[in-house]
Amino acid sequence: MTYKNFILVYIGLGENKKRDKKIHDDFIKKLIEHNIDDETQVIKAGAHKLCDTGTIVKVFPSNTLYKCSSREDISNIIEKHIIGGNTVSDLLYADHYREQIRVVMRNCGIIDPEAIGEYIARDGYAALEKVIFEMTADDVIEELKKSGIRGRGGAGFPTWKKWTFTKNVDSDMKYIICNADEGDPGAYMDRSTLEGDPHSILEAMTIAGHTTGASNGIIYIRAEYPLAIERLEIAIRQAKELGLLGDNILGSKFNFDIELRYGAGAFVCGEETALIASVEGKRGMPSPRPPFPAVKGLWGKPTIINNVETNANIPMIILKGGEWLASIGTEGSKGTKVFALTGKIRNTGLAEVPMGTTLREMIYDIGGGINNDKAFKAIQTGGPSGGLIPEEFMDTPIDYENLQNLGSIMGSGGMIVMDSDDCIVDIAKFYLKFSVDESCGKCAPCRIGGRTLLNMLTKISEGKGELSDIPQIKRVCKAMQKASLCGLGQAAPNPVLSALRHFEKEFKMHIEEKKCPAKKCIDLITYNILPDKCIGCTMCARACPVNAISGERQKIHVIDQNLCIKCGACLKACKFGAVSCQ
Amino acid sequence: MKKLTPKTIRAFREEQKAALYDNTKIRITIGMGSCGIAAGAEEALETFREEVANNDIKDVVIKQTGCIGLCYAEPTVEVQVPGMPTVVYGKVTADAARRIIDKHVIRKRLVNDLIFDNPTECAITL
Numbered sequence: 001m002t003y004k005n006f007i008l009v010y011i012g013l014g015e016n017k018k019r020d021k022k023i024h025d026d027f028i029k030k031l032i033e034h035n036i037d038d039e040t041q042v043i044k045a046g047a048h049k050l051c052d053t054g055t056i057v058k059v060f061p062s063n064t065l066y067k068c069s070s071r072e073d074i075s076n077i078i079e080k081h082i083i084g085g086n087t088v089s090d091l092l093y094a095d096h097y098r099e100q101i102r103v104v105m106r107n108c109g110i111i112d113p114e115a116i117g118e119y120i121a122r123d124g125y126a127a128l129e130k131v132i133f134e135m136t137a138d139d140v141i142e143e144l145k146k147s148g149i150r151g152r153g154g155a156g157f158p159t160w161k162k163w164t165f166t167k168n169v170d171s172d173m174k175y176i177i178c179n180a181d182e183g184d185p186g187a188y189m190d191r192s193t194l195e196g197d198p199h200s201i202l203e204a205m206t207i208a209g210h211t212t213g214a215s216n217g218i219i220y221i222r223a224e225y226p227l228a229i230e231r232l233e234i235a236i237r238q239a240k241e242l243g244l245l246g247d248n249i250l251g252s253k254f255n256f257d258i259e260l261r262y263g264a265g266a267f268v269c270g271e272e273t274a275l276i277a278s279v280e281g282k283r284g285m286p287s288p289r290p291p292f293p294a295v296k297g298l299w300g301k302p303t304i305i306n307n308v309e310t311n312a313n314i315p316m317i318i319l320k321g322g323e324w325l326a327s328i329g330t331e332g333s334k335g336t337k338v339f340a341l342t343g344k345i346r347n348t349g350l351a352e353v354p355m356g357t358t359l360r361e362m363i364y365d366i367g368g369g370i371n372n373d374k375a376f377k378a379i380q381t382g383g384p385s386g387g388l389i390p391e392e393f394m395d396t397p398i399d400y401e402n403l404q405n406l407g408s409i410m411g412s413g414g415m416i417v418m419d420s421d422d423c424i425v426d427i428a429k430f431y432l433k434f435s436v437d438e439s440c441g442k443c444a445p446c447r448i449g450g451r452t453l454l455n456m457l458t459k460i461s462e463g464k465g466e467l468s469d470i471p472q473i474k475r476v477c478k479a480m481q482k483a484s485l486c487g488l489g490q491a492a493p494n495p496v497l498s499a500l501r502h503f504e505k506e507f508k509m510h511i512e513e514k515k516c517p518a519k520k521c522i523d524l525i526t527y528n529i530l531p532d533k534c535i536g537c538t539m540c541a542r543a544c545p546v547n548a549i550s551g552e553r554q555k556i557h558v559i560d561q562n563l564c565i566k567c568g569a570c571l572k573a574c575k576f577g578a579v580s581c582q
Numbered sequence: 583m584k585k586l587t588p589k590t591i592r593a594f595r596e597e598q599k600a601a602l603y604d605n606t607k608i609r610i611t612i613g614m615g616s617c618g619i620a621a622g623a624e625e626a627l628e629t630f631r632e633e634v635a636n637n638d639i640k641d642v643v644i645k646q647t648g649c650i651g652l653c654y655a656e657p658t659v660e661v662q663v664p665g666m667p668t669v670v671y672g673k674v675t676a677d678a679a680r681r682i683i684d685k686h687v688i689r690k691r692l693v694n695d696l697i698f699d700n701p702t703e704c705a706i707t708l
Contacts, residue, residue: 002665002690003690003691006666006667006692008667008669008692008697011695041691041692043692043693043694043697044694044695044697045669045695045697045698046655046672046695046696046697046698060666060667061667063667105648105650105651107648108615108647108648108649108650108651109611109613109647109648109649109650109651109660110611110647111602111647111648112645112646112647113646113647113648114646115645117594117598117601117602118598118602120591120594120595120598121595121598121599121601121602121603122602123595125591126595129588129591133588188616188617191615191616192615192617192648192649192651193648195615195616195648195649196615196647196648196649197648225616227615227616227619228616241583241585242583242585242586243585243586243587244586248585250586250587250588250591251585251586251587251588346654347652347654347655348653348654349651349652349653349654349655350649350651350653351651352651
């Protein structure tokens with residue numbers, strides 16, 4: 001016996017779980033009533049989206065999505081759709097479900113990244129063919145201009161401008177570099193793209209080479225991405241075998257070769273001048289711009305540096321036209337963006353959404369909400385160069401300008417969600433420490449400013465802060481932003497400034513009341529055993545790693561504050577709620 | 583293989599398309615990005631291969647693909663059986679892989695509690 005129809009019931013989380021399971025059971029009952037339960041299978045599936053107003057079900061083979069909230073709805077779907085074969089238009093749950101648009105990740109999940117044939121089957125290398133045989137360099141740049149695409153690495157510089165600069169310089173050698181030095185904590189969309197669709201990057205770089213007159217490409221990739229490296233190597237070999245890379249590409253007179261260079265994982269090497277220094281075998285330190293690499297870059301020659309995600313867009317822009325990409329997104333930010341959702345969120349993962357999607361949609365519709373139903377506190381975008389965005393701006397559409405106005409940046413697309421257990425001072429300190437550790441030390445504002453800021457933040461988290469520290473922090477931040485040599489130092493204060501801007505109250509609590517509301521700063525909290533609740537079970541004393549708890553069986557226990565390291569093990573161990581953390 | 587030219591690449595593409603979209607075959611596509619592999623995709627892949635061999639199932643393509651973005655549900659596997667809905671299974675352990683072969687591929691019914699939504703099936707794909 002084979003089923004003709006399938007009904008997928010998406011089972012939500014938390015309070016919705018019970019409701020959704022009931023709908024699932026009612027579907028089965030109804031099918032039995034109609035005596036068609038041997039033709040239709042009802043299945044429970046995991047939902048990645050929250051829906052508070054009804055259960056979402058999908059009916060196969062027609063692939064129809066319905067929202068179902070009562071027995072009547074169930075009867076309708078079964079009688080009209082399953083038996084009658086008609087769509088129940090009142091219950092349709094269309095469009096809202098699919099917020100994602102896949103341009104960059106178009107092939108991820110569909111092709112085998114190690115099979116060039118499958119990439120070609122998905123119209124791979126058709127854009128390259130079009131560029132070589134049908135388009136002039138100006139045509140290509142015109143399409144990029146129309147598409148409105150801006151660099152996806154963080155700064156958002158219009159891609160067509162970069163290409164134009166390099167194209168217009170007269171030089172015997174030009175280079176195309178792909179920046180695959182993805183370094184933001186919590187961001188891994190580039191790794192995923194390289195691992196899932198390496199040929200799209202090779203094709204885009206070859207297109208850039210043909211357009212600007214370059215014959216050498218370099219992918220600067222971190223050595224921590226061994227799988228991406230392996231797949232790129234396979235891809236390069238396969239493309240060469242088929243004449244899509246190397247000499248006389250597709251039988252034309254155009255030659256282009258790509259090699260890999262490994263980065264050692266220094267954050268600053270994502271900055272283009274430092275990246276170039278690293279490729280040249282020098283210490284990875286930035287140098288002042290201008291001259292911009294597009295004019296004078298690797299070995300003093302014009303060099304285009306595009307990020308992985310920018311590159312992945314390019315074949316699609318050529319094939320579908322610049323206007324097509326420009327039709328997606330907002331006024332100033334066109335196309336899609338891949339975000340890596342991590343932190344205190346239910347469904348961690350990658351999502352490619354049109355520019356202009358709101359943070360709320362990202363967190364609740366795609367991310368499935370906050371883990372364990374805790375209260376949302378802030379979202380961090382743009383990594384150590386970005387900032388924190390609080391609840392009140394959740395409905396802001398995400399684009400380059402809006403994020404900048406909120407004191408953050410688009411960055412490479414990392415989004416880390418924080419809940420009420422996260423301390424803002426601690427988070428600001430964490431990101432700042434990252435930048436301080438990664439500072440190359442070449443320019444004083446970054447080297448000294450970063451350290452000074454970190455000291456002041458540490459002072460506050462230790463309960464030794466003074467109110468005068470806040471204006472002082474702001475002053476140092478401004479100085480770093482203005483005087484640092486490269487993006488690392490200029491952007492390092494962003495997490496601190498945005499934290500101060502949106503959560504000044506929490507800083508003041510640390511300073512004035514010597515309290516950490518999230519209970520993260522260990523110098524501001526104390527653990528105590530509540531005498532009226534303690535029954536003397538000894539669990540806490542056994543859990544304590546430093547033997548700071550004394551007390552006999554069935555007697556009230558006491559924590560020795562001098563020995564306590566505030567690890568919280570006693571709080572977790574106590575089954576009677578007798579340990580308090582203040 | 584011979585180098586491609588504008589003349590030959592089109593024929594080659596059509597040939598590859600026919601293979602990639604051949605709906606008469608059973609397709610098991612495993613997400614093998616770093617995230618999938620870290621979550622145990624290699625074990626799932628091995629189990630699928632073994633089970634297909636053990637049960638002598640014909641016309642199956644088992645292949646790897648990149649990450650589809652559902653990191654919380656890795657390893658993820660897309661299963662296409664002719665005449666059945668294409669679904670993405672998540673958290674595919676070796677045991678789950680055996681259940682999928684037995685129930686979905688052999689007995690032609692979907693497996694409860696393992697299906698996650700399919701994000702590759704969205705507004706615009708090529």
